[in-house]
Amino acid sequence: MKLTRHMMPLLVMIALLCCSLNGFAAHGEKKPEKKAILLVAFGTSDPEARKVFDRIDEQTRKAFSDVEIRWAFTSKMIRAKLAREGKVLDSPETAMARLMSDGYTHVAVLSLLSSARDMETVAGTLMKNIPGRKPEDAVIFMGHGTGHHPADAIYLAMNQVFQEIDSRAFVRTVEGNLRELDISEIPFERPTRF
Numbered sequence: 001m002k003l004t005r006h007m008m009p010l011l012v013m014i015a016l017l018c019c020s021l022n023g024f025a026a027h028g029e030k031k032p033e034k035k036a037i038l039l040v041a042f043g044t045s046d047p048e049a050r051k052v053f054d055r056i057d058e059q060t061r062k063a064f065s066d067v068e069i070r071w072a073f074t075s076k077m078i079r080a081k082l083a084r085e086g087k088v089l090d091s092p093e094t095a096m097a098r099l100m101s102d103g104y105t106h107v108a109v110l111s112l113l114s115s116a117r118d119m120e121t122v123a124g125t126l127m128k129n130i131p132g133r134k135p136e137d138a139v140i141f142m143g144h145g146t147g148h149h150p151a152d153a154i155y156l157a158m159n160q161v162f163q164e165i166d167s168r169a170f171v172r173t174v175e176g177n178l179r180e181l182d183i184s185e186i187p188f189e190r191p192t193r194f
Contacts, residue, residue: 035107037067041074072088143174144173
């Protein structure tokens with residue numbers, strides 16, 4: 001049976017349950033609490049984009065200095081490309097299994113965008129940091145997207161957040177629900193450059 005991306009949340013829940021039941025296998029011995037944070041992203045093979053993940057890693061380690069921090073990339077293609085370059089990164093499922101095997105009893109799995117506040121912060125920061133943008137310029141932020149997973153809804157939500165900040169800011173994706181941009185969506189009160 002081929003596992004689909006729809007099964008990932010189920011696998012994570014099973015892994016978390018197994019972590020919590022792990023102490024029962026010691027026949028009455030209480031295992032010491034061991035905590036970890038698993039940061040999960042689609043992934044990137046671009047060195048410049050990787051600097052963003054490095055900064056997130058640095059800030060997370062600073063905020064949780066007594067907790068193990070690990071990464072997982074959801075993109076099989078990105079993981080394979082990085083492996084060819086000698087950089088091995090786990091899928092979320094494999095990372096959870098490794099953490100369990102390493103004796104971690106409590107694992108927080110964090111997506112890089114996990115709340116409305118996260119989306120508002122990211123959108124606001126991006127809009128303030130577009131070099132050379134004039135108020136009349138339309139901006140399209142590109143994401144990967146996925147046509148076969150509920151997580152694609154994040155892109156729809158991000159598009160809404162950007163639209164609330166600026167009616168000329170859009171999110172579009174390579175795959176999924178936001179693949180096309182209808183030019184009629186862009187208000188043309190002033191000239192627009194693409």
